[in-house]
Amino acid sequence: MSARQDLRIGIDVGGTNTDAVVLDRSDRLLAKTKRPTTADVTRGITAALDAVLADPGVDQARVTHVMLGTTHATNAVIERRNLRRVAVVRIGAPSTTAVRPLFSWPDDVRAAVSAGERIVGGGIEYDGREIVALDRTELSRFLETVAGEVDGVAISSVFAPVSARHELEAQEVVRRVVGEDVHVSLSHEIGSLGLIARENATALNAALIGVSADVTAALDAALEAHGLHPAIFLAQNDGTLMARDYALRYPVLTIGSGPANSIRGAAFLSGAEDALVADVGGTSTDVGVLVNGFPRESSAAVEIGGIRTNLRMPDLVAIGVGGGSVVSICRGDSVKLGPASVGYSLTERGLVFGGDTPTLTDAAVVAGRARIGTVMPSDEARELLVRGLATADAMFAEAIDMAKGRGGDRPLIVVGGGGVLAPDRLPGVSEVIRPRHHDVANAIGAAIASVSGQVDLVFHLGEGGRAAALEDARNQAYEQAVRAGADAAAVEIVEVEELPLAYLNAPAVRIRVKAAGPLSSR
Amino acid sequence: MLIEAVDLPALARGCSVLGAGGGGDTQTGVLAVQQAIAQHGPVRLVDLDDLPDDGLVMPCGIVGSPMVGIEKLGAVTEGEQLLTGLETITGSTVVALMPVEIGGSNGLKPIGWAARAGLPIADADGMGRAFPKVSQVTMEIAGVSPSPAVLTDERCNRVAIWAQDGEWLERMARALSIELGGRAAFTEYTMTAAQARRATARGSITLALRIGRAMAADDPIRALERELKARRLLEGRIVDVERRMAGGFVRGAALIEGLHTDSGRVLRLEIQNENLVAIEGSEVRAMVPDVITVLDSHSGEAIHTERLRYGQRVTVTAFPCDPIWRTTRGLALAGPRAFGYEFDYVPLEQLA
Numbered sequence: 001m002s003a004r005q006d007l008r009i010g011i012d013v014g015g016t017n018t019d020a021v022v023l024d025r026s027d028r029l030l031a032k033t034k035r036p037t038t039a040d041v042t043r044g045i046t047a048a049l050d051a052v053l054a055d056p057g058v059d060q061a062r063v064t065h066v067m068l069g070t071t072h073a074t075n076a077v078i079e080r081r082n083l084r085r086v087a088v089v090r091i092g093a094p095s096t097t098a099v100r101p102l103f104s105w106p107d108d109v110r111a112a113v114s115a116g117e118r119i120v121g122g123g124i125e126y127d128g129r130e131i132v133a134l135d136r137t138e139l140s141r142f143l144e145t146v147a148g149e150v151d152g153v154a155i156s157s158v159f160a161p162v163s164a165r166h167e168l169e170a171q172e173v174v175r176r177v178v179g180e181d182v183h184v185s186l187s188h189e190i191g192s193l194g195l196i197a198r199e200n201a202t203a204l205n206a207a208l209i210g211v212s213a214d215v216t217a218a219l220d221a222a223l224e225a226h227g228l229h230p231a232i233f234l235a236q237n238d239g240t241l242m243a244r245d246y247a248l249r250y251p252v253l254t255i256g257s258g259p260a261n262s263i264r265g266a267a268f269l270s271g272a273e274d275a276l277v278a279d280v281g282g283t284s285t286d287v288g289v290l291v292n293g294f295p296r297e298s299s300a301a302v303e304i305g306g307i308r309t310n311l312r313m314p315d316l317v318a319i320g321v322g323g324g325s326v327v328s329i330c331r332g333d334s335v336k337l338g339p340a341s342v343g344y345s346l347t348e349r350g351l352v353f354g355g356d357t358p359t360l361t362d363a364a365v366v367a368g369r370a371r372i373g374t375v376m377p378s379d380e381a382r383e384l385l386v387r388g389l390a391t392a393d394a395m396f397a398e399a400i401d402m403a404k405g406r407g408g409d410r411p412l413i414v415v416g417g418g419g420v421l422a423p424d425r426l427p428g429v430s431e432v433i434r435p436r437h438h439d440v441a442n443a444i445g446a447a448i449a450s451v452s453g454q455v456d457l458v459f460h461l462g463e464g465g466r467a468a469a470l471e472d473a474r475n476q477a478y479e480q481a482v483r484a485g486a487d488a489a490a491v492e493i494v495e496v497e498e499l500p501l502a503y504l505n506a507p508a509v510r511i512r513v514k515a516a517g518p519l520s521s522r
Numbered sequence: 523m524l525i526e527a528v529d530l531p532a533l534a535r536g537c538s539v540l541g542a543g544g545g546g547d548t549q550t551g552v553l554a555v556q557q558a559i560a561q562h563g564p565v566r567l568v569d570l571d572d573l574p575d576d577g578l579v580m581p582c583g584i585v586g587s588p589m590v591g592i593e594k595l596g597a598v599t600e601g602e603q604l605l606t607g608l609e610t611i612t613g614s615t616v617v618a619l620m621p622v623e624i625g626g627s628n629g630l631k632p633i634g635w636a637a638r639a640g641l642p643i644a645d646a647d648g649m650g651r652a653f654p655k656v657s658q659v660t661m662e663i664a665g666v667s668p669s670p671a672v673l674t675d676e677r678c679n680r681v682a683i684w685a686q687d688g689e690w691l692e693r694m695a696r697a698l699s700i701e702l703g704g705r706a707a708f709t710e711y712t713m714t715a716a717q718a719r720r721a722t723a724r725g726s727i728t729l730a731l732r733i734g735r736a737m738a739a740d741d742p743i744r745a746l747e748r749e750l751k752a753r754r755l756l757e758g759r760i761v762d763v764e765r766r767m768a769g770g771f772v773r774g775a776a777l778i779e780g781l782h783t784d785s786g787r788v789l790r791l792e793i794q795n796e797n798l799v800a801i802e803g804s805e806v807r808a809m810v811p812d813v814i815t816v817l818d819s820h821s822g823e824a825i826h827t828e829r830l831r832y833g834q835r836v837t838v839t840a841f842p843c844d845p846i847w848r849t850t851r852g853l854a855l856a857g858p859r860a861f862g863y864e865f866d867y868v869p870l871e872q873l874a
Contacts, residue, residue, distance in 0.1 A: 095676040095703075098554040098596035098634065125703040126590050132677060159593050194592045196550065401759070402833040 007062040010447025011048055012069040012261050013041055016282055016343065019443040020048035022058050027448060031055035032440045041072050042218040049222050063228055067446040069235035069257040072215045073208050077305035080108055084151035085115045086206040089139065090199060091122035091157035091166045095131050101199060106306040113207040115150045118142040122166045123158030126508055127460040131158060134166045136173055143177040152206035153178065156187035156199040162458040164188040183209045190252065192456035197301055197310035204307065205252035212251035216244055237313050239264040239295050240452035240516055243485030255304055256313040258442060263288045263295040263314060265445030266413040269435035275411040276403060280418035282324040283341035287317045287403040292494055317403040319395050323418025327358040327388035335387045351377040360421050363389035370420035393423050404428050415441035452516035453480025460508050469511060477515040491517035524564040525633055527556045535737055536730030537629035538824035542813045544796035545626015545652035546588040547826065550595050558634035565633050566642035567727055568618060573715035577617030580608055580712055581648050583628035585656055585695050586705030597676035600707040601635020607672040607680050608709055620644040622659060622710065624726040625652025643727065648711065650723030650844035651813045653856055654771055654795045656695050657688025661711035663851045664721030671710040675702040723844040742822030743837055750841035753870060755800055755807050756780050756789040757819060757837045763830050771795055776830050778838060789838055793827045798861055800838060805874060808840035811847035811856045812870045815839050842870050
């Protein structure tokens with residue numbers, strides 16, 4: 001046994017590569033690797049893990065934590081694989097009967113997930129009053145018809161973000177009728193305002209329970225092969241971590257962790273707290289915004305496998321330009337970039353590597369931004385490439401401007417394998433930072449992440465007024481962060497947002513608070 | 523003509539364009555109508571000329587906060603509650619429903635109610651666009667009485683209102699909708715088909731459908747120029763958005779800086795739930811009640827005022843309102859001065 005136990009492994013599963021890094025107590029990078037992402041995801045993770053553990057700079061007995069950002073849940077939804085059977089309960093009769101649960105779901109995923117749907121009497125008003133009482137009799141009757149056929153129950157009440165009391169009451173009924181061991185997902189713990197999108201995310205969460213169990217089991221097995229039993233954390237879509245037990249209950253929150261990890265990794269590598277981040281991949285580029293060290297979140301609905309949800313995701317501007325994007329001429333002599341990409345066969349098909357396909361990486365070489373490859377493209381190709389890069393620069397500039405928001409110039413941190421493409425000067429950008437180890441920024445983002453809790457609730461301003469509502473929201477966020485595995489002594493409130501509600505004379509405000517802190521057992 | 527489930531996305535797109543940035547998100551409206559049509563079959567769209575002179579037309583919609591509408595999606599009983607309520611009070615039979623407001627989600631919801639009631643929907647509405655108040659309707663201009671009005675909620679609470687005038691109806695309906703949980707279904711300005719022929723914006727459902735289809739088939743801006751005689755005011759990017767609450771309404775403005783051929787120009791768009799006035803320098807380029815709609819330059823979708831955001835690439839368009847709004851009474855109700863501006867209305871066609 002080594003005297004010191006102080007190493008963390010960060011793993012990020014991307015569309016092309018699975019990256020892993022090992023960091024020590026002072027966040028120094030000891031090892032890194034890039035392995036192809038495999039169809040089953042798990043084999044790629046194992047390969048990346050084996051590679052960093054075999055690194056001579058790593059004493060594997062010192063590993064205490066593994067942080068994983070994975071696409072398992074996303075893939076399960078998109079491919080309709082490994083989904084559990086769920087009974088979908090909406091507490092919303094009669095106020096929501098005009099649109100039944102899962103109405104807009106694609107037929108195949110609905111068939112794979114749903115063991116039945118029912119709208120039962122109940123629900124809450126925007127000001128916290130009861131619309132009607134919870135109909136426990138109807139709920140029990142429905143649950144009896146599905147008991148034994150379901151692995152989980154998803155419960156969503158009207159205005160659960162204002163008051164969760166009908167969801168909590170319904171959970172007790174489920175425990176009594178279906179049993180203590182059935183999984184229950186409650187919408188107020190998963191999504192914010194917007195019943196249909198929140199209900200969808202809640203049903204998906206219940207359907208994905210098996211996926212998070214599988215992925216942690218596979219990771220355990222891979223670590224066990226090395227005789228390791230570190231604490232396991234999963235990355236979530238806001239760039240923070242969930243402890244294993246928490247992740248087992250909220251698998252849907254792992255969807256979208258990739259971009260969040262790269263933004264957090266870029267923050268760490270550059271030391272910036274407020275900046276723009278461009279993650280330039282092989283086929284596309286995501287531009288995100290770092291605010292107080294966290295990714296700025298999107299307010300728009302997010303579709304996963306054809307299902308609308310309102311999960312909190314990083315606010316990204318995506319453009320179809322990456323290192324492998326093919327440069328061609330289309331009608332009217334205009335230059336076309338992508339959407340075709342040579343992907344990871346760049347080193348065979350790119351012009352500078354002796355191939356026959358003009359790519360943006362070739363253009364970067366011609367422009368002197370990169371020094372790679374062995375062959376200089378022909379004069380004719382050079383003209384095309386120069387024009388292609390000018391088009392790409394214009395697209396970068398537009399994406400940066402769209403992502404930036406109001407205010408003055410900000411630094412831009414460029415990460416990802418295709419980062420050489422990005423120009424050194426852009427309007428609205430004070431400086432372009434290209435940090436060392438930028439190619440594994442996402443795995444680093446997972447390894448250095450903190451643990452968070454967030455509430456997004458509507459408060460009816462009662463006796464204590466605004467101050468009491470804010471205090472309540474802060475406490476709830478703090479407690480959530482601690483439950484998720486953060487160090488109680490070091491949790492801080494990192495974000496507070498208030499929105500008054502329109503067309504309502506009664507005082508109501510939507511309050512969003514996020515608390516975050518370092519891991520408790522570090 | 524029949525309105526089928528497949529028509530709804532195009533119809534919704536048209537309703538968004540006619541909404542002048544308001545009228546609420548059409549997403550839940552589309553789902554509610556699709557479900558009603560799936561259960562009860564398609565809805566017959568009828569011209570007011572084809573209805574019996576003395577047959578009752580029921581203008582209807584939702585009053586309340588759009589935020590409440592994304593949680594309380596609506597009850598299947600709402601339309602029937604309005605119908606029975608109105609028929610009980612008037613002692614007459616309703617022959618067709620009509621959206622009180624074609625803009626946004628209110629252009630859709632009554633179609634679902636019509637499907638459930640087995641009644642046709644009249645090809646007309648009470649605004650030809652969206653407005654913040656329930657009294658800002660063409661029927662008010664034409665002198666139709668706002669009473670009796672009926673409000674109902676999902677619990678089948680039902681209230682009948684005899685208001686002195688449109689303004690009193692607005693005050694009472696607004697207060698009731700809050701008490702009923704921030705949202706209520708309502709009917710107002712009930713009239714005969716004969717009255718409706720001269721008191722409504724005619725053909726607005728077919729117009730919304732035609733707009734949606736034309737935008738899908740062609741460049742969206744060109745489609746609007748052709749279908750609505752729309753004028754492209756400016757293509758650019760949003761460089762500033764400000765919002766504040768005033769008397770239950772959201773007021774604010776967006777600044778749009780020109781791009782490409784409009785480079786160097788700046789347009790200021792003033793907002794009260796809907797887009798009210800577009801100003802360039804000291805010149806007003808378009809004003810209420812003409813319709814100002816902001817489109818996403820990439821997707822061609824109309825952008826609701828609450829979704830305007832810094833950095834968006836947008837094309838600001840304006841098109842003439844229904845002629846009834848350009849009358850003296852129409853302008854008194856919803857001209858620039860009705861929204862607190864110190865200038866008189868000038869039709870879009872006469873502005874630079």
